Amino acid sequence: MEQAKTIIITGATSGIGQATALLAASHGHRVVLAARKEADLQATAAAIHQAGGQAIFKVTDVSNRDEVQALIDFALAEYGRIDVLDLNAGVMSFAPMNEIRVDEWERMIDINVKGVLYGLASAIPVMEKQRGGQIIATDSTAGHQVGQNNTVYASTKFSVRAIMDGVRAEEAGAHIRTMMVSPAFVKTGFFADQRNANLESVPKLRPEDIAASVVFAIEQPANVDINEIVLRPTL
Ligand SMILES: NC(=O)c1ccc[n+]([C@@H]2O[C@H](COP(=O)([O-])OP(=O)(O)OC[C@H]3O[C@@H](n4cnc5c(N)ncnc54)[C@H](OP(=O)(O)O)[C@@H]3O)[C@@H](O)[C@H]2O)c1
Numbered sequence: 626m627e628q629a630k631t632i633i634i635t636g637a638t639s640g641i642g643q644a645t646a647l648l649a650a651s652h653g654h655r656v657v658l659a660a661r662k663e664a665d666l667q668a669t670a671a672a673i674h675q676a677g678g679q680a681i682f683k684v685t686d687v688s689n690r691d692e693v694q695a696l697i698d699f700a701l702a703e704y705g706r707i708d709v710l711d712l713n714a715g716v717m718s719f720a721p722m723n724e725i726r727v728d729e730w731e732r733m734i735d736i737n738v739k740g741v742l743y744g745l746a747s748a749i750p751v752m753e754k755q756r757g758g759q760i761i762a763t764d765s766t767a768g769h770q771v772g773q774n775n776t777v778y779a780s781t782k783f784s785v786r787a788i789m790d791g792v793r794a795e796e797a798g799a800h801i802r803t804m805m806v807s808p809a810f811v812k813t814g815f816f817a818d819q820r821n822a823n824l825e826s827v828p829k830l831r832p833e834d835i836a837a838s839v840v841f842a843i844e845q846p847a848n849v850d851i852n853e854i855v856l857r858p859t860l
Pocket of ligand 1: 637638641715763764765766807809811815
């Protein structure tokens with residue numbers, strides 16, 4: 626078996642993040658779960674423990690710099706090193722620009738972009754000191770192509786791609802691997818929102834499909850840096 630790693634996952638209580646946590650723990654890795662709702666964190670950790678895996682959790686809002694720093698400090702205090710930081714937490718609000726939903730634009734920028742930057746701010750110094758680590762961001766095919774009604778969401782995912790490409794260029798010498806996983810639609814909590822009911826019949830991936838790609842990238846040998854996996858469902 627690949628050596629067990631310490632993996633922090635944000636947005637670990639639902640959808641892609643939860644599937645990644647369950648799969649990584651089933652492979653023997655130690656997972657540190659982060660999200661805002663404590664009850665959901667407890668439930669996800671309990672499911673992992675019941676299956677014989679190792680998980681701890683910390684309530685974290687990724688749009689709060691201090692809480693992200695506290696998450697990294699917590700994982701370091703518990704396990705002594707951070708092998709992987711999976712910056713997965715993100716929100717999507719789809720609407721045409723002329724509905725002027727400025728509050729939703731700000732929320733997406735705060736969580737999807739600043740949340741990633743705060744994670745990098747806390748993890749890069751740790752990984753440079755360790756002389757190694759891996760940073761993963763959940764991007765999207767919306768980070769490659771803008772469609773109708775997803776302009777601001779896509780802009781946050783284009784931004785994540787720029788940030789992660791820059792970190793790769795700067796940090797490869799410190800043996801920090803960087804990877805983006807970029808799925809098309811995935812059947813997750815997002816589609817429970819009635820505003821997205823029109824997307825009900827669109828083909829979707831399963832959260833487990835994305836989790837398998839993430840764990841595959843994590844378990845590559847240290848000299849192999851998979852930088853992006855793009856996933857679309859068959860039609
Ligand atoms: N679903 C898709 O079709 C799709 C496609 C491409 C990319 N993505 C990306 O995949 C990622 C995960 O999405 P998903 O569809 O799996 O979402 P989801 O099922 O709605 O789950 C979102 C997770 O993020 C957490 N979260 C939300 N806001 C947070 C915050 N401010 N701080 C910390 N945690 C927060 C939620 O828990 P709490 O509410 O308790 O915080 C939950 O654990 C996102 O980055 C999304 O943009 C999704």
